[in-house]
Amino acid sequence: MRQHLLGIEYLKKSELENYLSNAEAFVEVSQRELKKVPALRGKTVINLFLEPSTRTRASFEIAAKRLSADTVNMTGSESSVTKGETLIDTARTLQAMAPDVIVVRHKESGVPNLLVNHISRASIINAGDGLHEHPTQALLDCLTLKQHFAAQDRPLEGLKVAIVGDIRHSRVARSNIWAHKLLGNEVRLIAPPTLMPPYAGGAGAFEGGVQIFHSLAEGLEGADVVMVLRMQLERQSEHFVPTIEEYIAEYGINEHILRRYAPGAVVLHPGPINRGVELSSEVADGPRALIGNQVTNGVAVRMAVLFALATGESAISEQESA
Numbered sequence: 001m002r003q004h005l006l007g008i009e010y011l012k013k014s015e016l017e018n019y020l021s022n023a024e025a026f027v028e029v030s031q032r033e034l035k036k037v038p039a040l041r042g043k044t045v046i047n048l049f050l051e052p053s054t055r056t057r058a059s060f061e062i063a064a065k066r067l068s069a070d071t072v073n074m075t076g077s078e079s080s081v082t083k084g085e086t087l088i089d090t091a092r093t094l095q096a097m098a099p100d101v102i103v104v105r106h107k108e109s110g111v112p113n114l115l116v117n118h119i120s121r122a123s124i125i126n127a128g129d130g131l132h133e134h135p136t137q138a139l140l141d142c143l144t145l146k147q148h149f150a151a152q153d154r155p156l157e158g159l160k161v162a163i164v165g166d167i168r169h170s171r172v173a174r175s176n177i178w179a180h181k182l183l184g185n186e187v188r189l190i191a192p193p194t195l196m197p198p199y200a201g202g203a204g205a206f207e208g209g210v211q212i213f214h215s216l217a218e219g220l221e222g223a224d225v226v227m228v229l230r231m232q233l234e235r236q237s238e239h240f241v242p243t244i245e246e247y248i249a250e251y252g253i254n255e256h257i258l259r260r261y262a263p264g265a266v267v268l269h270p271g272p273i274n275r276g277v278e279l280s281s282e283v284a285d286g287p288r289a290l291i292g293n294q295v296t297n298g299v300a301v302r303m304a305v306l307f308a309l310a311t312g313e314s315a316i317s318e319q320e321s322a
């Protein structure tokens with residue numbers, strides 16, 4: 001059992017599948033009248049969110065509470081990081097209070113990997129680091145797809161997955177590319193050249209695993225899954241598209257274009273959605289969107305990850321989920 005979850009890149013297929021099957025067991029806990037199991041009683045989880053976040057932070061907190069762990073939430077403005085304390089000092093201070101898990105979100109890529117080198121006892125979970133990875137988002141996306149396709153007797157394998165939008169600035173895209181490569185799905189990246197990440201060129205880690213499209217029509221053709229990403233304006237230091245109107249005309253996902261090129265596709269979006277920009281409200285609120293399921297599954301996936309890292313056990317016993 002691994003001590004940390006830093007990224008999907010570092011996982012084996014069996015580990016990814018193990019997280020998904022444990023998460024499936026935890027989905028049911030959230031449907032109960034009393035949404036709590038004793039699995040992490042006496043364990044402490046610190047949520048260290050040094051970048052704005054609503055849904056991921058709430059999701060981790062709810063997940064920890066449903067497992068009966070004690071949780072402490074620290075945000076950027078409340079922590080001593082704003083007083084000039086280095087991140088490593090903050091981490092050491094937190095470690096001295098003996099938490100079992102530290103969940104960290106940071107605007108810089110690589111922060112969770114850095115913390116691991118300075119923390120010996122607690123497990124680190126990456127809740128999104130810069131442009132690098134957001135592994136629990138990819139896991140919840142995979143769980144959502146697994147459930148959807150299982151209902152049609154299709155495995156989470158051999159699917160055509162199109163990722164559309166600001167891929168360059170998206171840690172969600174990176175984690176999902178790793179995940180779908182592991183699962184044996186076809187990954188297509190669709191974006192204007194300026195929003196395509198440098199790693200997508202064919203060489204390097206993703207070689208052989210992703211197809212690049214600059215035309216929405218070509219990239220969407222026959223897709224089973226369309227994952228739509230937000231324009232990450234806060235991470236852009238220059239203008240990557242001429243105008244938002246042109247972007248919408250070329251790359252905006254709406255019902256008309258889906259009916260034409262990928263009529264059977266389901267749509268995912270990690271949120272927050274810019275309605276009318278990357279995704280029309282008709283699609284976001286329509287039957288092919290699995291966005292609500294993604295949020296629901298987020299809690300179950302985070303329960304599975306917290307459980308695995310805090311206990312070191314790979315399977316949930318009946319007693320722990322009772």
Ligand code: NCD
Pocket residue numbers: 055056128134137171172229230232270271272
């Ligand atoms: C994503 C993120 O922060 O990386 N959102 C999320 O975790 N819910 C994607 C985004 O911000 O667009």
